[in-house]
Amino acid sequence: MIVKAIQGYLSAALLTASVATVAAPISPADYQRVVDEAYAQFKDEKGGANADYIPILATVPSEMFGVVIITRDGEVYSAGELDYEFSIQSVSKPFTASLIMQQQGPRAVREKIGVEPTGMAFNSKMALEIYEGRSVNPLVNAGAIAAVSLVEASSEKDRWQQVLSNIEDYTARDLTVLEEVYDSEYETAWGNRAIANLLFNYGRLYSEPEEALRVYTRQCSIGINTLDLAMMGATLANEGVNPKTGKRVLDREHVPELLAIMATAGFYDESGEWMYSAGLPAKTGVGGGIVAVVPGKFAIATFSPPLNPAGNSVRGLKAIGYISSTLGVGLYGPNAGE
Numbered sequence: 330m331i332v333k334a335i336q337g338y339l340s341a342a343l344l345t346a347s348v349a350t351v352a353a354p355i356s357p358a359d360y361q362r363v364v365d366e367a368y369a370q371f372k373d374e375k376g377g378a379n380a381d382y383i384p385i386l387a388t389v390p391s392e393m394f395g396v397v398i399i400t401r402d403g404e405v406y407s408a409g410e411l412d413y414e415f416s417i418q419s420v421s422k423p424f425t426a427s428l429i430m431q432q433q434g435p436r437a438v439r440e441k442i443g444v445e446p447t448g449m450a451f452n453s454k455m456a457l458e459i460y461e462g463r464s465v466n467p468l469v470n471a472g473a474i475a476a477v478s479l480v481e482a483s484s485e486k487d488r489w490q491q492v493l494s495n496i497e498d499y500t501a502r503d504l505t506v507l508e509e510v511y512d513s514e515y516e517t518a519w520g521n522r523a524i525a526n527l528l529f530n531y532g533r534l535y536s537e538p539e540e541a542l543r544v545y546t547r548q549c550s551i552g553i554n555t556l557d558l559a560m561m562g563a564t565l566a567n568e569g570v571n572p573k574t575g576k577r578v579l580d581r582e583h584v585p586e587l588l589a590i591m592a593t594a595g596f597y598d599e600s601g602e603w604m605y606s607a608g609l610p611a612k613t614g615v616g617g618g619i620v621a622v623v624p625g626k627f628a629i630a631t632f633s634p635p636l637n638p639a640g641n642s643v644r645g646l647k648a649i650g651y652i653s654s655t656l657g658v659g660l661y662g663p664n665a666g667e
């Protein structure tokens with residue numbers, strides 16, 4: 330009996346200890362410490378190379394590196410490059426998918442675009458040919474061009490304005506297009522033009538193809554900084570309400586669906602690898618940005634231009650993996666971070 334009592338006491342103590350570990354709130358000092366450590370640890374990392382298939386991206390200084398956390402109540406923790414405006418690129422894609430969810434419900438995203446990860450590169454034409462859904466999911470180029478074409482709009486100008494102001498609702502500040510990036514990308518957009526035309530051919534594009542291509546390319550050329558990116562993620566962490574403005578941008582019940590797509594497809598053919606190491610829904614862009622969301626808590630944003638072969642920022646991947654594992658905030662429990 331005494332043994333049983335001791336066992337009972339011990340297991341209660343252990344349970345309390347483990348609950349205390351999981352539930353312990355993260356203090357402001359903890360947030361700043363992990364941001365500083367991630368910055369210091371990876372700022373001299375030399376792996377990867379700037380994207381150059383959009384020629385102007387090769388000219389962005391490769392050494393720039395910024396790390397920001399914004400909590401759901403708008404507290405900001407930062408290190409490194411905060412002001413430089415880089416092109417948002419594919420990080421814009423889930424946010425335009427959220428606009429479609431707001432306008433037409435999550436079913437429209439599932440039925441008119443798709444929600445399956447492709448396991449292939451972001452610009453794969455093969456995925457479009459192999460999968461019956463064609464556009465496959467809103468985070469690959471095909472699905473993102475389809476998403477732009479789905480926006481209910483009276484004209485190209487109206488379509489663009491809706492896409493831009495939706496993203497501004499997430500950043501809580503007015504944004505502009507980096508026109509040099511737009512020109513550089515639109516002049517060389519033969520692959521995306523092929524994708525838009527193929528989608529149209531298969532009945533999976535919902536506007537005139539060249540209009541969709543132009544608006545999609547403008548969307549990718551929007552200039553944001555590391556703080557903007559973190560605010561975008563913090564809005565999702567805050568269940569769809571921008572922590573700075575208090576404006577609801579996405580209905581609360583749609584946030585899980587959007588995060589699910591980010592978790593399964595945010596890193597394209599590296600999404601499994603990413604969930605294995607960091608365990609968080611996230612989105613990357615070839616401009617060097619990554620945003621990851623800890624649902625109900627905070628967002629982590631990084632900016633660093635050199636990419637790995639899958640098109641994902643090398644320093645950003647490492648920094649977010651480090652922060653996720655150090656704070657133990659992976660969705661399925663603390664991840665290894667490497």
Ligand code: DON
Binds near residue numbers: 451614
């Ligand atoms: O369409 C493109 O290729 C670019 N505007 C966006 C690609 C991108 O950011 C892929 N992400 N890592």
